[in-house]
Amino acid sequence: MTDRLSIAGHARALLGLGLPLVGANLGMFVIGMTDTAMLGRYSVEALAAGVLGQSFFIMFFLFGAGFAQAVLPMVAAQPETAEGRLQVRRVMRMGLWLSVIFSLVLLPLFWFSGSLLLALGQEPRVAALTADYLRIVGPGLVPALAVMVLKSYLSALERTQISLWVTVGAVVVNIAVNWVLIFGNLGAPELGVRGAALASVSVHLVSLLGLALYAQHVFPGQALFARLWVPDGAVFWQVFRLGWPIGLTQLAEVGLFSATAVMIGWLGAVPLAAHGIALQIATATFVVHLGLSSAATIRAGRAFGLGDMAHLRRGAVAALGLSGLMVLLTVAVFLLAPEPLMVPFLDPEDPQRPRIVALGTSLIAVAALFQMADAAQVMALGFLRGMQDTRVPMIYATIAYWLVGLPASYILGFPLGLGAPGVWGGLVIGLAVAAILLMLRFWRSGRVPGPQPG
Known part of the structure; x- marks a missing residue:
């Protein structure tokens, strides 16, 4: 039955859901700022390549994230019944399917990005460094979009705080791995812009692991990842059409x-x-x-x-x-x-x-x-x-x-x-x-x- 909230009641409910999401968004903003600041301290060329590579990655990430964001309203609309819980699982899984397929289709574009950047008039040295960055972060599009699917799934079930805490952890991981790999600290190789790329992939993988473990712990009866490879054509096309x-x-x-x-x-x-x-x-x-x-x-x-x-x-x-x-x-x-x-x-x-x-x-x-x-x-x-x-x-x-x-x-x-x-x-x-x-x-x-x- 619909909860007949006043406008003030709706505002309180929105703040309860929205403030952790605001914090998570600010955390992602801080990650981007950290990458820019640390690469800027390494070299001007590394900074230029990092900014260009991030722009390239984010453009395709936001396109692919449409499938993850389609999961949000589709899950939120389901009733609290056994049939609704089954549909929720189906939607989440097909959101993951679409995210993985989208990422794999784009991999060649990341791998051969150097030629594209040269054709767009970028300086050869910057184009080469950017291509190094994109070859590393390209496969990271898979976990990055999977993270978005799980965040949408959990947020639709009003578990928004986990998005904030995972993002806070991601900020810490990003700073630490950047410091080690960009500058070659703690005996690690000095990788410059490639170190920033590896840090980004590490952030996506750690975030994915954290969200998956949380989802499995909070909803153990839903068997979220069992038989994940089994297709579900009807729901696949529903998520695709909305996403x-x-x-x-x-x-x-x-x-x-x-x-x-x-x-x-x-x-x-x-x-x-x-x-x-x-x-x-x-x-x-x-x-x-x-x-x-x-x-x-x-x-x-x-x-x-x-x-x-x-x-x-x-x-x-x-x-x-x-x-x-x-x-x-x-x-x-x-x-x-x-x-x-x-x-x-x-x-x-x-x-x-x-x-x-x-x-x-x-x-x-x-x-x-x-x-x-x-x-x-x-x-x-x-x-x-x-x-x-x-x-x-x-x-x-x-x-x-x-x-x-x-x-x-x-x-x-x-x-x-x-x-x-x-x-x-x-x-x-x-x-x-x-x-x-x-x-x-x-x-x-x-x-x-x-x-x-x-």
């Missing part, structure tokens, strides 16, 4: 940000440095909304499975309220104290520091609007995914990002002469259009939700 639009939606958004980075690169090193710092700061606050969005997907999935639209909408109001409070706090900090946010990223002796700070301050001001739009669109996606609605949102997002946002970034940045702030203004426009379209789709939905037929 590929999620993956493409994420790829479209990442592609937009990558394209704007290229455009700002045309303006020179100082604008690109300011862009990179401002984007790191904006990302650190965005992961809060991302965690709340995942929690909203779980709550919406529960209501969707029970066919209770009123319950779903009360939860949506609570989620938007929490996200809105974070937006207000972020806007206040971004507008009142932008310079202190940039200081940790810059060398005080760098002669370009004043120029970077001046431009970065203007970008952070634009990022205040950026946060409003980005928070709204990711929350709307969370609600719609909970209702297992992914194809039309994919179309809306692609139109908003690529047919509106990207041209707007170019026009504002170059023909209108606004430079980097103009390029960021185009991001705001694209994300705002996505937010409006996705929110309208959710709030105008008059149908009574219910699980899709198997």
Whole structure:
């Protein structure tokens, strides 16, 4: 029976689910920052190769993670019955199948990435180091996506705290293995960027082991991994149909940000440095909304499975309220104290520091609007995914990002002469259009939700 929670009750439930997910997202952000900082202390070439390799890996990781994220609403929608528990296991297993298949299909692309990078105009030395990195992390895509499947499975069953603790452990493992293998400490070989790649794979394997042992311990009766090799065609295609639009939606958004980075690169090193710092700061606050969005997907999935639209909408109001409070706090900090946010990223002796700070301050001001739009669109996606609605949102997002946002970034940045702030203004426009379209789709939905037929 649906729990008739007030909006305040929904907010408490969302915080209980969402805060560990926010912490886990921040942990993953810290892992990326640690890799960048430690490679930067090793050499400029290693840093360039690591950043390029991470961008390459993350692009395909986010696409493949669509199948893992499809597991979240599908598991959350299942009833607490013997049949529902069986379906939960089937969904989780086929999520693993799709993740492994996706990873194996992409392996040749990682292995032969050197030729691709040279064709894209990268310097030969950086291309060679990046290819070394990608040949190591490529097979790591298998455990990385499997981790996402298990996190989705456990989060949908309201076991979100384990994601936080596993990520905290992953941060420690990443720092330790980086320190040993990048720099050759404790008698280990000095591997540079290859050491960072091995550290990343180690993190994925340790995280997978921790989540698998936890899942097996908490749900011993479900025999989660018994006869894992047995196919389940019906559920396989259900997860596939729900997951590929999620993956493409994420790829479209990442592609937009990558394209704007290229455009700002045309303006020179100082604008690109300011862009990179401002984007790191904006990302650190965005992961809060991302965690709340995942929690909203779980709550919406529960209501969707029970066919209770009123319950779903009360939860949506609570989620938007929490996200809105974070937006207000972020806007206040971004507008009142932008310079202190940039200081940790810059060398005080760098002669370009004043120029970077001046431009970065203007970008952070634009990022205040950026946060409003980005928070709204990711929350709307969370609600719609909970209702297992992914194809039309994919179309809306692609139109908003690529047919509106990207041209707007170019026009504002170059023909209108606004430079980097103009390029960021185009991001705001694209994300705002996505937010409006996705929110309208959710709030105008008059149908009574219910699980899709198997």
